[in-house]
Amino acid sequence: MEPFAIQKLSGWGRWPVEECRVYRPEKRRAACDILRTCEGPLIARGLGRSYGDAAVNGGGSVLDYTRLNRMLAFDSDTGVLECEAGVSLAEILDVFVPRGFFLPVLPGTKFVTVGGAIANDIHGKNHHVDGTFSRYVDQLTLLTPAGETLTCSPAENSGVFWATAGGIGLTGLILSARLRLRPIQTAYVKADYVRASNIDEALAVMNRSDERYTYSVGWVDCLSKGARLGRSVLMRANLAAPGDVPHGADPLRPRKKRAKTVPLDFPAFVLNPLSIKAFNSLLYAVYPSVEGKIVDFDTYFCPLDSIGHWNRMYGKNGFAQFQATFPYSERGGLVALLELIGKSSCASFLAVLKRMGAQGPGMLSYPSEGYTITLDIPMRRNLVEILRKMELLVLEHGGRMYAAKDATALPESFAAMYPRLDEFREVKARLDPDNRFSSTQSRRLGITPAREDDHGK
Amino acid sequence: MANEGIVILGATSAIARAAAIELGLRGYGLILASRDIEENQALASDVAVRTGANVAALPFEAEDMPGHAAFFARCRDHFGDGLAGVILCFGYLDDQKTAQQDFKIARRTIDVNYTGAVSILELFAAHFEERKKGFICAVSSVAGDRGRQSNYFYGSAKAGLTAYLQGLRNRLFKSGVTVTTVKPGFVDTKMTFGKPNLMLVAPAEKAGKDIVKAALKGKDVVYTPWFWRYIMLIIQHVPETIFKRLKL
Numbered sequence: 001m002e003p004f005a006i007q008k009l010s011g012w013g014r015w016p017v018e019e020c021r022v023y024r025p026e027k028r029r030a031a032c033d034i035l036r037t038c039e040g041p042l043i044a045r046g047l048g049r050s051y052g053d054a055a056v057n058g059g060g061s062v063l064d065y066t067r068l069n070r071m072l073a074f075d076s077d078t079g080v081l082e083c084e085a086g087v088s089l090a091e092i093l094d095v096f097v098p099r100g101f102f103l104p105v106l107p108g109t110k111f112v113t114v115g116g117a118i119a120n121d122i123h124g125k126n127h128h129v130d131g132t133f134s135r136y137v138d139q140l141t142l143l144t145p146a147g148e149t150l151t152c153s154p155a156e157n158s159g160v161f162w163a164t165a166g167g168i169g170l171t172g173l174i175l176s177a178r179l180r181l182r183p184i185q186t187a188y189v190k191a192d193y194v195r196a197s198n199i200d201e202a203l204a205v206m207n208r209s210d211e212r213y214t215y216s217v218g219w220v221d222c223l224s225k226g227a228r229l230g231r232s233v234l235m236r237a238n239l240a241a242p243g244d245v246p247h248g249a250d251p252l253r254p255r256k257k258r259a260k261t262v263p264l265d266f267p268a269f270v271l272n273p274l275s276i277k278a279f280n281s282l283l284y285a286v287y288p289s290v291e292g293k294i295v296d297f298d299t300y301f302c303p304l305d306s307i308g309h310w311n312r313m314y315g316k317n318g319f320a321q322f323q324a325t326f327p328y329s330e331r332g333g334l335v336a337l338l339e340l341i342g343k344s345s346c347a348s349f350l351a352v353l354k355r356m357g358a359q360g361p362g363m364l365s366y367p368s369e370g371y372t373i374t375l376d377i378p379m380r381r382n383l384v385e386i387l388r389k390m391e392l393l394v395l396e397h398g399g400r401m402y403a404a405k406d407a408t409a410l411p412e413s414f415a416a417m418y419p420r421l422d423e424f425r426e427v428k429a430r431l432d433p434d435n436r437f438s439s440t441q442s443r444r445l446g447i448t449p450a451r452e453d454d455h456g457k
Numbered sequence: 458m459a460n461e462g463i464v465i466l467g468a469t470s471a472i473a474r475a476a477a478i479e480l481g482l483r484g485y486g487l488i489l490a491s492r493d494i495e496e497n498q499a500l501a502s503d504v505a506v507r508t509g510a511n512v513a514a515l516p517f518e519a520e521d522m523p524g525h526a527a528f529f530a531r532c533r534d535h536f537g538d539g540l541a542g543v544i545l546c547f548g549y550l551d552d553q554k555t556a557q558q559d560f561k562i563a564r565r566t567i568d569v570n571y572t573g574a575v576s577i578l579e580l581f582a583a584h585f586e587e588r589k590k591g592f593i594c595a596v597s598s599v600a601g602d603r604g605r606q607s608n609y610f611y612g613s614a615k616a617g618l619t620a621y622l623q624g625l626r627n628r629l630f631k632s633g634v635t636v637t638t639v640k641p642g643f644v645d646t647k648m649t650f651g652k653p654n655l656m657l658v659a660p661a662e663k664a665g666k667d668i669v670k671a672a673l674k675g676k677d678v679v680y681t682p683w684f685w686r687y688i689m690l691i692i693q694h695v696p697e698t699i700f701k702r703l704k705l
């Protein structure tokens with residue numbers, strides 16, 4: 001029998017917390033044994049950077065895949081890396097950026113695993129031009145719930161492939177994948193920063209010129225109201241050329257900054273509407289509009305990674321993150337959401353705005369065309385109530401929410417937001433008729449049936 | 458260090474893996490040796506992809522002592538004169554209570570941790586002694602610093618290993634060969650995962666790096682993390698009349 005630990009687990013938002021039986025195999029065979037012998041439902045877990053309950057399994061088992069992180073082969077002619085699903089994007093960047101290769105899709109943190117990146121079919125600041133992570137996955141091997149190793153790709157077992165990309169861990173265990181890395185000449189971007197005095201201006205600038213940039217994202221001040229509602233700093237960039245890089249610097253090896261860490265939970269009062277307001281104003285002030293600024297990858301792509309455990313800033317009760325996309329035709333929904341947030345003064349430390357490109361082939365893959373907004377809400381008494389209001393607003397405007405950021409949505413909402421859910425369920429029923437794989441999230445969202453232990457939750 | 462090679466025994470340990478990556482980054486060639494051929498191959502690929510080092514995977518079973526000479530010969534032939542050192546990471550810890558009821562398990566604990574280690578290290582020792590260069594580094598344990606009811610088969614075998622390394626260090630000193638004993642405290646590996654009541658558990662990467670540093674510098678005895686030296690100093694000085702009453 002493989003050893004396990006009983007642990008209280010949560011997502012990156014540290015809420016909700018549930019007791020799970022956690023396995024952490026170091027060998028592929030051990031992972032297969034766990035699938036065969038573990039009791040109750042099973043779900044894989046990567047680095048736990050999903051905010052809600054995607055990688056949590058109350059009353060069931062969690063298979064921590066982070067020790068199965070071997071890089072198996074790399075072809076420097078094609079840039080194709082074959083690696084186990086527990087490899088983190090941070091490791092890939094460490095090894096391959098100095099060799100002139102970059103990840104084609106990088107989320108706001110590099111501390112996610114390849115398995116988690118596929119299972120949430122993650123997007124980066126370049127979604128509007130480059131699509132999601134799964135577009136660069138040539139092939140993956142899946143340990144199916146029946147215990148078979150299945151190779152899938154867009155050409156082979158494509159149904160399983162597109163159910164697994166964005167399938168939040170429900171089709172089985174992703175063992176390994178072949179990723180196409182992107183050749184680069186420098187590890188810097190050339191960025192233009194533009195201040196927009198309100199949401200209309202921000203969207204107008206994005207709509208007008210996003211296509212000129214590979215990477216585009218905006219920071220939104222959620223607390224300003226009225227004519228300044230949604231004032232933002234847009235940060236848009238292209239990869240820098242060798243000639244852009246400061247003299248004397250190695251274009252592929254920017255100096256590493258020392259990571260700081262938040263050692264302890266902040267008391268809940270540290271982040272209050274006032275301090276957040278001050279922070280947002282400060283942010284707006286320190287980013288005057290500038291063009292052609294040369295910025296290293298870490299600073300541009302993953303600014304929060306320089307502060308370890310930044311989630312502790314929200315105090316030990318945790319927080320919720322919310323991300324939703326509104327179709328381009330529904331910008332009114334986005335404005336209504338900003339107004340709702342302002343009104344309930346559920347301050348957000350950071351809100352991020354981005355224009356998304358076309359929907360990909362993943363059945364439950366989140367990214368779809370429209371404006372996406374992401375924000376944090378610190379724990380408060382009526383948190384669920386506020387989130388529910390936001391959910392209904394999104395639904396009303398034909399938008400959708402992101403499972404990686406969700407801990408509260410209702411099954412009806414999820415089904416309405418993901419019209420291909422039935423197609424996904426068909427694949428799931430074929431692969432996993434007994435629902436060996438499920439998570440707290442999948443049962444809550446009704447993707448898999450509820451279990452007896454779930455009652456009252 | 459170009460053309461210098463190091464053999465890592467027990468390569469599927471997370472500590473060994475961290476040490477292998479550290480050595481690969483420093484430009485050493487490597488032989489990863491393990492009884493688990495399939496996993497060893499994946500680990501060898503990993504170290505090669507990450508570090509660009511030349512990495513070979515060889516099968517090795519500590520309990521197969523008659524086979525050790527042939528294994529050693531393959532290592533010697535592989536690196537030739539470049540064979541620079543060996544790092545022994547294998548070890549075996551089973552449930553103490555089960556071992557008390559089943560001598561086979563107690564016996565295996567002793568065979569792997571002590572007899573098997575001595576058997577293979579003697580071959581490297583003779584080779585290095587003759588060439589008057591090389592290093593030997595072996596992972597023992599703080600568990601060998603004092604016997605406790607909860608793991609005394611393992612602990613006594615590691616104590617034996619520690620004493621063996623002491624003697625070997627003494628013997629090889631005059632030929633300029635260094636012998637390093639590493640005593641980890643609790644390390645976060647598959648040996649400890651899920652075990653209750655562990656404190657001060659260190660990451661495997663830290664232990665791996667400490668081992669490489671100590672081995673390449675030819676240190677005598679290191680604890681990793683360092684503070685275990687002082688914890689063990691205290692534990693060793695508790696009078697036996699008291700110690701025997703403790704639940705440890």
Ligand SMILES: Cc1cc2nc3c(=O)[nH]c(=O)nc-3n(C[C@H](O)[C@H](O)[C@H](O)COP(=O)(O)OP(=O)(O)OC[C@H]3O[C@@H](n4cnc5c(N)ncnc54)[C@H](O)[C@@H]3O)c2cc1C
Binds near residue numbers: 049050065085123169
């Ligand atoms: C600061 C921050 C910024 C972020 N920015 C973005 C962003 O810009 N874009 C974006 O898309 N996301 C973003 N995210 C979310 C994050 O990218 C996703 O939640 C990602 O899935 C996390 O990966 P993980 O390895 O931590 O997986 P976990 O959170 O541990 O798990 C996520 C899901 O993947 C499944 N899974 C994990 N490993 C496997 C496996 N081996 N086989 C099968 N299923 C598996 C789990 O079951 C679960 O359903 C951000 C998160 C943070 C904390």
Ligand SMILES: NC(=O)c1ccc[n+]([C@@H]2O[C@H](COP(=O)([O-])OP(=O)(O)OC[C@H]3O[C@@H](n4cnc5c(N)ncnc54)[C@H](OP(=O)(O)O)[C@@H]3O)[C@@H](O)[C@H]2O)c1
Binds near residue numbers: 469493598641644647
């Ligand atoms: N973790 C700790 O807290 C801790 C503390 C002090 C000392 N140590 C020592 O550190 C070393 C590494 O252990 P670890 O923590 O990384 O645990 P581990 O993963 O269990 O490592 C033990 C290693 O020894 C190998 N091994 C066991 N029996 C063998 C045999 N008969 N022949 C060949 N190889 C054999 C194992 O191979 P398989 O993978 O095939 O089983 C594995 O590679 C061990 O010597 C251990 O005693 C560990």
